[in-house]
Amino acid sequence: MSYKYPWGHNNPFNDYSNFLRNKFNNRVQKLSLNVGFTCPNRDGSRGTGGCTFCNNKTFNPDYCEPGMSIANQLETGMSFFRARYPDQLYLAYFQAYTNTYGPLDQLKQMYEEALNHPGIVGLVVGTRPDCLPDELIEYFAQLQKDYYVVVELGIESTNEETLKHVNRGHTFEETREAILKLNKVGLPVGGHLIMGLPGESNEVMLSHADILSELPLNYLKLHQLQYVKGSDLGRKYQADPDQYRVLDPDEYIEIVIDFLERLNPSIVVERLASQAPYELLLAPCWGLKNFQIVEMVRKRMLAQNTWQGRLYSPSIN
Template identity: 55%
Template sequence: MATGDRKYQWGTHRPFNDFGSHMRKRFNGLVQKVSIDAGFTCPNRDGSKGFGGCTFCNNETFKPVYSQASKTVSEQLKTGISLFEAKHPGTRYLAYFQAYTNTYGEISKLIELYEEALAFPGVIGLIVGTRPDCLPDHLLDYFEELSRKCYVAIELGIESTKDETLNRVNRGHDFQSSIDAIHRIASRNIPVGAHMILGLPGETKDDILGHAPIVSELPLSYLKLHQLQYVRGSKLGREYLKNPENFKVFELEEYVDLVVEFVVRLRPGIVLERFSSQSPYYLLIAPAWKLKNHELSHLVEKRLQELNLWQGKYYNAELDSIPQISRINA
């Protein structure tokens, strides 16, 4: 049976457990995230744990234009929803607190901002992006109570499972912090997502693929993957411009195959939200693929189908039984 004809355990014909289908099924209709920049900072920017932030980070590379800290939460939601509503009337919305660390601040102020978002017409829940080391118990108590009334999910930037890598990029926490946070969130029956970057400095192909079985053992609901991007305004971008020979930049086909090899090792129950990120061209240094996220997802899906592979096909398999499929040597 060709993969395009197969219906997988997650209930679709797509060879990976995709976020869009999952959310449409869960909410019985179209749901869209609307990004919010609530003006937060991070503990490795303000001196609590360090300065300068993660070496790969320039928050302007992933925020939509309407998401600006100079505007109120309601103003950002109004603008963002108007853009989506014009194309898809009747859509429901999740307020996505995205920029920087959205649980890092005075608890009463945090709750005030969350409640402002939930009071906006059409908003049916929250997704809160944060770090694994910024989740006090009393805030989790609030999220647990809130989750009984509306949809709540927490998204963690874990980036890598290797402490050496986390230190190299000035992350400010170790992987054990991510493990602990994921278990603490999941124990409260709150969906938890994770964000990982493939190709961080010093990581080999085996290191990257080794993340898949490790995160598969965690009680994750969702996972975002994307390629390492060297961007202007980041320390890593400056390092790359100075000595590009010291850094790995994936060719497009090479990255697609890397994602395929990652996905086949991944627990089938983890919902995959994306495989790439798309920085604005004026900030992006490399890799310059000029593809939108959904276009790269299509390439991954096509490659899985070509090879008769699917998410989790080699989950828990012995390493020597997993085929090497790369078209380009890493």
């Protein structure tokens, strides 16, 4: 069968679910874990208060309770899928906060508890680019010989002023160095980017695609900025909402399409939108599920006869 696009299917962007299915020849599901980590910009080592946009409760499933063992969290997560997909495979996703921020022996014990659970074929470890000591990278590289191990970095923005403004506690240069270091030892690298952070124009947002396209990044998650209760930015938005930009769905979809057109087609797009829990979300309140946003992007790209990487031009440097 011939396909219109180089990633082997007829979606106009290089999507994650198709990539994983082709890689493992099976359906693959990520299972989120919360094992009680914190962050270096919360405990004072890099800063306090955390990122201004962050309330971790907005993206942890209900079954992710740090008081539960890793095995129990995985088993609970799998129970949601077994009846419908009895033979699918799973990746253990260390998601909440900074999942490389601790003593190496303790980290190894947690990762290996997850890998020893039946059905788990690999790890996705969410972390910050300033929390990747060399000995941990070497450990991940050794695990990669037997499992699929992905390090997912919170990039959030490639703009240094934005990173300072949202109290990220690290620079984009540290992100660049981390991506290169992980790639050098053969580890797949994912990234997370927020569209619409305070002070970023459309062109600044689109420039992230140009900058990241020149790095050996394997996966990328996008989502709209959400103002949520329990975050510093949420409190500021509630106090003076007119000072903050809130993207509407049509505007966001156009930004995403423009972004994808400029993005290196080899980068697998894992997510295009996010949805904070209703009880925590202040804005934007779109009333749309993530899959609906994805489908709207897909249909509009097909209608416009455009695709990921259409405007991508590799650097000659």
